[in-house]
Amino acid sequence: MSSFKKFFKKKDINLNPNTNQSEFKRVLGPVDLIMMGIGAIIGAGIFVVTGNAASTVAGPAVILSFLIAGLCCMASGLCYGELSTMIPLSGGAYTYNYVIFGEIAAWLIGSLAVVGYIMVVALVASGWSGYLVSTLESFGFSLDYRFSNPFGSIIKLENGNELIGILNVPATGLVLTTAIVLYFGIELSAIINAIVVTVKMTVLSMFIAIGIFNVDCSNWRPFIPENTGEWGIFGISGILSGAALVLTAFNGYDAVACAAQETKNPQRDLPIGIIGSLIISAITYMLCALVLTGLVNYKDLNVAQPIALAVTKMGMPWFAIIIKLGAVIGLSSVVLITTYVIVRILFAMVEDCLLPKFLGKCHAKYKTPHILTIIVSSLIIIVTNFLELSYLVQLSNICIILITISVCLATILGRKIYPNIKREFKCPGMPIIPGSCIMMLLYLLLTMPDKNVYWQISLVIFFLLVIYIVSINKRKEIK
Structure with missing residues (x-):
């Protein structure tokens, strides 16, 4: 087979899980998968992005922004649900692209997923570090700022002095702890994630339940602030811009699809996990946004800790501490699940001979890809610091958006290429639902405020293509 044809060689849709993949323990049920999805989705979006979107573009109507973004993600979630039952193998979007579009598309999507998710984990770990330091200060403990910021970063103190960051110790500790948990197996990871998600959802439920009785309805007027004359800054267009801004707050449900090889009944349980976690997350986001904008005027919400600010305005400093603790706990679950996703994507690429085989070795006792876990965690620590x-x-x-677009396209094309393949779950409203999702995602791409990001992603894609072309003749054929 020529190199050109191999670019588009497709993975056999009827391929049985290979030896290494079958070593994974099938221990996850629908509740575990829903918890996994919630653990990955609800994090920085609820604790940071809500206030920023309300203050800068949408006002109190940010709840409508979350509704639109939630519907968009639900559409892509339905696509994930169909593909997960059609192709119940690990790897998520990477594997789906391999089956539908071929090897080169799979390489690009898998690589972009790894790059994008490593950045996400690094960002969340840094945010987690900030919340932890703030929480410790609430209890009278202080950490030297040089050891809670990346190497070389300039820290300006209130007295006017400056410090130079040496190492973000809290973030590094979180990533190392996550690596240890993942090293010892999916059962331990699922248990810890379930505990973390329970605590996180309890704190947010408390915020909604207590906050709803303290809202000032005048903060909701005007519900849709008048447009400033610039597209996307308040008014109806501001709601759309808000939807684009909060869309990535729903990222994480693809973690469920990556757990196919460790799910007891993937054809039945994966769609339940994906759709269930999205519905719960969307409702939580909308209720929190409603209460938040009712407690604090939207103009004052562009702060690092908007929910903590809202609780403080309620005259409950003790609850503000609980909210910070909830953020610390909640963000840790995002780091745990997203790191898990990165490892599983790379494992699938190893099994398809796109990466060196030794990387996919599973631990004899814990049945986990421990080498990949160590490598991924090390890369995250480097990026973070x-x-x-x-x-x-x-x-x-952008990486996440491109991945989601590819999944929607794969669902549409999969219906035509493999019309007779059994699907336990089908995305309704084809092709309108996935098509609408693609349009929304393209809108988000076109409205990125920093246009330099287009050059950055182009360079990343070019670099990945060079790696693929150089290595293509050195890899073995997939059996």
Whole structure:
């Protein structure tokens, strides 16, 4: 087979799980998968993005932004649900692209997923570090700022002095702890994630239940602030811009699809996990946004800790501490599940001979890809401590958007290429639902505020293509 044809060689849709994949323990049920999805989705979005979107573009109507974004993600979630029952193998979007579009598309999507998710974990770990330091200060403990910020970063103190960051010790500790948990197996990871998600949802439920009785309805007027004359800044267009801004707050449900090889009944349980976690997360986001904008005027919400600010305005400093603790706990689950996803995507690429075989070795006792776990965690620590993270936010968002678009396209094309393949779950409203999702995602891509990000993602894709072309003749054929 020529190299050109191999670019588009497709994975056999009827391929049985290979030896290494069958070593995984099938221990996850629908509740575990829903918990996994919630653990990955609800994090920085609820604790940071809500206030920013309300303050800068949508006002109190940010709840409608969450509704639109939630419907968009639900559409892509339905696509994930169909593909997960049609192709019940690990790897998520990477594997789906391999089956539908071929090897080169799979390589690009898998690589972009790894790059994007490593950035996401690094960003969340840094945010977690900030919340932890703030929480400790609430109890009278202080950590030297040089050891809670990336290497070389400049920290301006209130007295005007400056410090130079040495190492983000809390973030590094979180990533190392996550690596240890994943090293010892999916059962332990699922138990810890379930505990973390329970605590996180309890804290957010308390915020909604207590906050709803303290709202000032005048903060909801005007519900849709008048447009400033610029597209996307308040008014109806502001709601759409808000939807684009909060869309990535729903990222994480694809973690469920990556757990196919460890799910007891993937054809039945994967769609339940994906759709269930999305519905619960969307309702939680909308209720929190409603209460948040009722407690604090939307103009004052562009702060790092909007929910903590809202609780403080209620005259409950003790509850503000609980909210910070909830953020610390909640963000840790995002790091855990997203790291798990990265490892499983790379494992699938190893099994398909796109990466060196030794990387996919599973631990004899714990049945986990321990080598990949160590490598991925090390890369996250490097990115967290030695790269400027602020400019990576949009780049990671673009990676995630491109991945989601590919899944929607794969669902539409999969119906035509494999019309007779059994699907335990089918995306309704084909092709309108996935098509609408694609249009929304393209809108988000076109409205990125920093246009330099287009050059950045182009360079990343070019670099990945060079790696693929150089290595293509050295890899073995997939059996």
